[in-house]
Amino acid sequence: MKKLTLVLMLMAGVASPVWAKGDAAAGEQKAATCKACHNDQGEAAGYPKLEGQHAGYLVKQLKEFKAGAASGGKEGRNNAVMGGMALPLSEQDMEDLAAYYSGQAMSPNTTAPEYVEAGQMLYMGGDLERGIAACTACHGPRGVGQSLAGFPRISSQYAGYIKSQLEMFRSGERDNDLNGMMRDVAAKLSDKDIEILSQYLGGLH
Incomplete structure (x- = not known):
């Protein structure tokens, strides 16, 4: 023992x-x-x-x-x-x-009302028909990520930054994600999906 x-x-x-x-x-x-x-x-x-x-x-x-x-x-x-x-x-x-x-506190953002329902559905549940995994699987229900697994916090982040990174993952311009996980997900996202998620995450905290 x-x-x-x-x-x-x-x-x-x-x-x-x-x-x-x-x-x-x-x-x-x-x-x-x-x-x-x-x-x-x-x-x-x-x-x-x-x-x-x-x-x-x-x-x-x-x-x-x-x-x-x-x-x-x-x-x-x-x-x-x-x-x-x-x-x-x-x-x-x-x-x-x-x-x-x-060690610093990230200031919260807000989500415009028109993005809340669609953003929550896509973030929390993904889209089974299109093979889009739920973001919560890695980033958690509050978007705080998992430090030991290397998944970053994405809640309260600027919507414009999230949008640009999802677009870069989708195009392959950014390719430093673990096992290509983000590129695989982003490849299935439409422009509308990216807009919804980026706007939603700003107010998630």
Whole structure:
């Protein structure tokens, strides 16, 4: 029994999130540059909210932006602005930034009334006839995602950003999703579906 307990403790240690190494106070100082885009005015320019996002997901994205910049777009996630910002970051910088942003509260948005019913149906139940899986399977009923599984929080996010990312997954322009899961789902979404989901998620919290 003691051996079993020890094994479980060791496994828990191995499974502990790598972002536990991040220093939120250091991350706040390093985030001064990030806030130029990722602030309350970021919606108009298409920048996402970072507050309240899972630390592991933030670290993953920063590493992939850096890989995209370092490889000239052959690897990772490609974005000219974020690639340039991520390129000089060390792993510790990324951990610190993730620790800071994950500890902040994401401000809620609202959903226009005309999107509530259709958005809830598609998000919660998917569309069996078209083979569209319910978003809740990975992102949960409140859209907060699953940190250990690597599924991001998408509730309260800017509608414009969600729309742009779903379109990029659908076209294949963004391809850093786990096992192509988001590309598979997005490929089946119509423009109307994407509009409904992006608008609905802003008010989901």
